[in-house]
Amino acid sequence: MFSIPIFQNVYITSSRFLVRYTRSLFSDNHYRVGIVGSGPAGFYTAQRLLKLNSNVRVDIIERLPTPFGLVRYGVAPDHPEVKNVITNFTNLLKDTRCRFYGNISVGTDISLSQLFTYYSAIVLAYGADSDRKLEIPGENAKGFLSARRFVGWYNGLPEDVSLDVDLSSQTAVIIGQGNVAIDVARILLTPTEQLEKTDICNHALLALRESKIQRVVLVGRRGPLQVAFTIKELRELLKLKQITTLLTKEDHDFLEPIISTLPRGRKRLIELLYKTSRQSLHTETSNKCLEISYLRSPTIINTNTEGKINSITFEVNKLQDHNSINTKAIGTGVYETIECGIAFRSIGYKSIPILESVPFDNIKHVIPNERGKVTHLDGTLYKGLYCSGWIKRGPVGVIASTMNDAYETAERVHEDLTADTLQSFNTDFKLSDLIPEGHRMVNYTDWSSLDTEEVSRGGESKPREKITSIQEMIRIMNNK
Template identity: 50%
Template sequence: MFPQRLCMQHLKQVLKHTVRNYSGSGNIPHVCVVGSGPAGFYTAQQLLKGNNKIHVDIYEKLPVPFGLVRYGVAPDHPEVKNVINTFTQTANNERCTFIGNVCVGQDISLSELQKCYTAVILSYGAEDDRKLNIPGEDVQNVVSARNFVGWYNGLPEDKNLDIDLDTDVAVILGVGNVALDVARILLTPIDILAKTDITEYSLERLRKSHIKRVILVGRRGPLQVAFTIKELREMIKLPGCRPVLHTQDYTGLDSIYKDLPRPRKRLTELMYKTAITPTETDYKLWNNATKEWELRFRLSPLEILHDGVKASGVKFGVNRLEGSDMVNQKCVLTDETESVPCGLVLRSIGYRSHQIDSSLPFDVKNGVIDNTRGRVKDMKGIYCSGWVGTGPVGVILGTMTDGFDVGKTVLKDLDTGLLDTISNREDALQLLQRRGVKTVSFKDWNKIDMIETTDGENIGKPREKIADIDKLLNIAHA
């Protein structure tokens, strides 16, 4: 009863704040944003900037904000996390309220939010991962890269990830930035990782890891890789580690990449030079390496090999590439097969969103909400931004652009009278209060933030993330 009483007291304070600042504001638009990752915060930022009366409530299912920036960005990429400073400014805006630890679809329904707000914007990202749907996929040590990232980044649902690093070889299925992030974490010297905000429990497991070789496998060729040049350059210069790029995969590409668009040209040129014409500096860097990573192409996984319990390798089908457009060639499976022994398989073939409410028009195949420029199909006042609407494409910059665009769409619909400004957002908060939901405010998050940074500083890290929901809530409501 005691935690529930704390929750009710907290909600009463939120309601009191609301009445004090927004009493008599029936015609002031109140917009609900579901999800506090980049898409949610950038959309909220645009709304607050574009209308000096609008109030935005940001709902988040976890007790802490920032979504993918906190739980998806690699710990050795602290510069990417600087956007948190901008998000914090948005959250501290007097017309913005963060409401954490509320799971839309469970604690409160979409239809209930729709009745309480001028508009509801779904920005909850892509939380599921795509499956291979091949034999052996469910055996031990076949792990989702998404779960692995959540594990080393302190995502509560992944803190007890069942993964065995007592093997020499890991195979990563996929050649995107997440695949390279995962490979880099597996191969980076521990003394470097120990200075980041990687979780201490994962750091200890990585300290005992026996992995010496990581193989990244793509279905097509080097012209179709999805990672970017920054991530590739980091891998090439990874201390104590050598790249293995097979010359036959790159022969002749020098006559092709010169005519490619600049980002693809620079990326392909770097792969080509690394494989065909490495420099003396490169050789010096790689000569004393004790670990290595390898790029393999034109292979499609057919089966996870295993000993009855645990993964022991991957059986691949060999592909050939067809099509005159070299960059967009399609892979065609041949009769030839190849098996690659390994003790760990990481699946990194893309993320997908899930349908939080049965009323949402949802594209099951692509894992996105059916929408046109952020407007959810056939649902007045319901919008979506970020990966839940676009699919898991691009980086944070692309999400920012989409969030801004969707925010502008909502503002336009307000200006043209398509949306009714009358709202009853206090009803939503009272509903959560009656249901005993332990909400977390942004001030509560500041308490969590202070403890995490203090704990991190005590062991020489910028932060030690707390991955236990109950502990997060106890700190928030202390």
């Protein structure tokens, strides 16, 4: 403990105050926060932090040359209203306190220890770039696709655009009954005249125009009461023109007496399923159909002699408790087969560790944390390291829930900044100083030129035509 005079007769008597006093002598003293990932979690964390603390500068570091994560590469092309958040995120990139560094993969191009040299705090917001597996025979068969990669394919994610999507057969099976499964079903069933007005990539549109798929079967391992999709998404699917929905009465009969006892949100969804099951009739104008099937777990992906999927064997399940939402499915030992030429595994995304030194929960596939502050596996706090979004709480939730979650993380970072436990800086710094020469980093101006080019390529009819090759993106940025 020591004392120094700051004004006559006024003394600072602790080391913390000394630090604050010394910093105040430098007018540009600030905290730097590095955010890894430019999806909603990254942007909302940045936005909240900049609002909470005028002394913070934020760098958003993204592995792709393009910002916005799943808003660009996940959200369905026919949901343009959801993508309006991009306007909000773009405004943030125009703020002088926020910089975008694209085409830098943390863990590959730059290490955590390098980042800690220059940042007061690091927030990991890198989402879920993998997906869950069924772990059954035949899962690698040709034509058995990850829904995540199919989504990347139609949305122009560079690593997925060359996915082999063969739509030449009549039946497509989708395993899983969440909103991603609904997106996949809708893309397969929507008349292409509707899709061509969206920002769906041209290669996908061309393939869908030639598609021979007439029947899409959405298969769940549990019952109608336990579906993971939500009412708005189901309603949209049911309203598709020229599509018949086939829901059997038998599957839904048991729901009638319990509908009124369900919580509000669930009640409306189950009511819609129940009512639809009473009306499922082929109309004369329909040429395609959607079937929703329950209580079936896939056990084998069957293939022809060329290794291409031709059917899936399912075990019929029963539920431990038919009327409970949280019940478990149990196999009955009875099997049946659905013939199909293409199928999708849509059972959830999965986060993976990208940095060896960062604790990772290998069961929940998230970074362990306490209100967004990373903890070691023994529960102790990791100084200066935070997480946000899907990597923090798992691959569930819409943009609004990701926003709330990101706000919590930003508030946690702010707490530590105000408690003065993190390092501050009084010099400027550019992330490019850490990147090997020759590596093309992408800044906001680069992204803007790419954005303009995409919008221009979209012409009169589409909001944009996405550029799907990283090389081409860089060429366009270099030429502007």
